[in-house]
Amino acid sequence: MKYVIIIIIFIHGLIHLLGFVKGFGFMEVKELTLPISKSVGIVWLVAAILILGYGISFMVNSKYSWLLGFLAVVISQILIILFWKDAKFGTIPNIIILTISVIAFGYYNFQRLVQQETIHLLSQNQTFEKRIITENDIQHLPLPVKNWINHSGVIGKPYIYLGRVLQKAEMKMKPEQENWMNATAIQYTTIEIPAFIWTVDVKMNNFLKFQGRDKFENGKGEMLIKIHSLINVVNEKGDKLDEGTIQRYLGEMVWFPSLALSPYINWEPIDSLTAKATMAYKGTSGSGTFYFNPEGDFIKFSAMRYMGNNPDxxxxxxxxxVDELKSFEGIKVPSKMTATWKLDTKDWTWLKLEITDIKYNENASR
Known part of the structure; x- marks a missing residue:
């Protein structure tokens, strides 16, 4: 589809050159019956250059393509209105360019918002003392948690204060949904000051996409989802979301094992392979249970979470x-996982997640 649109844009731009050709009398253009002066011919040339320039920027996915698109449509459409009898059908490709440019502008603004929030989050996690995790650091933890930390390979490595996780996923937004939607995501997580920001691009079908941003900061959770980065379909805050978000933060500890040492987390042993963690931070608290196998691998996390943020x-x-484990920077973590809601009527697996890369500390901020 993209290549068809590119061809239409380039043909549209080349057609505008006919106005320039006629204005300067280089050749007869029978399709343009109205007279065109040299000065107006130059405007036709400018419009052609802008449209062709937009076509190139769209083809290479320039983040500023929307700017060229807006300029091209304004000048082109003015010419089309002035020469409506001959050029009216040029409105159709202009509508296409305008639509794509509006979507690109929305995506640009969404990415700028996320970038600003990410910079703010990372700026608060630059001055912490670098230290090495030792056996003494984990002695107070329940036995299965100690075994997991030892088995994960973090002993003797620097304490993790920052992580960047790249993900690809398949998602379902409703229990009755049949088809999986493909997604890519990136998440930054900070440990000393508990926080994360997660952004996702989801392809719903060949025409519709949505972008999402989940955030946990200062003990509060936020969820924002926009169709094509323009139309809000979810924009949630509230106590129930706060609790669910801190539970998610807990569960994602398995990518950052040194988070188990956080002073905000209290551990309770259940048995030799299970332990419960409760996190309390800035007025928000949440709990979850971690399950491990005899070898020390993490295999499951379970929490009683609110499904939604509405009053009922x-x-x-x-x-x-966990479906698969993998080592990143020498730390063994889950690389393939599924997320499932245990509903009254059935189990709803809504997420299949694969970790494609994890960077820690200085490597995560590059």
Whole structure:
């Protein structure tokens, strides 16, 4: 589809050159019956250059393509109105360019918002003392958690204060949805000052995409979802979302094992392979249970989370299951997982997640 649009844009731009050709009398253009002066011919040339320039910027996915698109449409459409009898059908490609430019402008603004929030989050995590994790640091933890930390390979490595996680995923937005939607995401997580920001691009079909941003900061959660980065379909804050977000932060500890040492987390042993963690931070608290196998691998996380943020939202069991483990920077973590809601009528697996890369500390901020 993109290549068809590019061809239409280039043909549209080349057609504008006919106005320049006629204005300067280089050749007869029978399709343009109205007279065109040299000065107006130059305007036709400018419009052609802008449209062709937009076509190139659209082809290479320039983040500023929307700017060329807006300029091209304004000048082109003025000419089309002035020469309506001959050029009226040029309005159709202009509508296409305008539509794409509006979407690109929305995406640009969304990415700028996320970038500003990410810079703010990272700026608060630059001055912490670098230290090495030792056996003494984990002695107070429940046995299965100690075994997991030892098995993950973080002993003798620097304490993790920042992580960047690249993900690809398949998602379902409703329990009755049949088809999976492909997604890519990036997340920054900070440990000393608990926070994360997660942004995702989801392809719903060949024509519709949505962008999302989940955030946890100062003990508060936020969820923002926009169709083509323009139209809000979700913009949520509130106590129930705060609790669910801190539970998610807890569950994602498995990518950052040294988070288990956080002073905001209290551990309770359940048995030799299970432990419960409760995190309390700035007025928000949440709990979850971690399950491990005898070898020390993390295999499952379970929490009773609110499904939704509306007043009548109910708690359901939310389960993360590990399908595969992988080492990143020498630390063994889950690389493939599923997320499932245990509903009253059935289990709803809404997420299949694959970690494609993790960077820690200085490497995460590059």
């Amino acid at each position: 939202a109910k708690r359901y069991e939310w389960v993360l299951l």
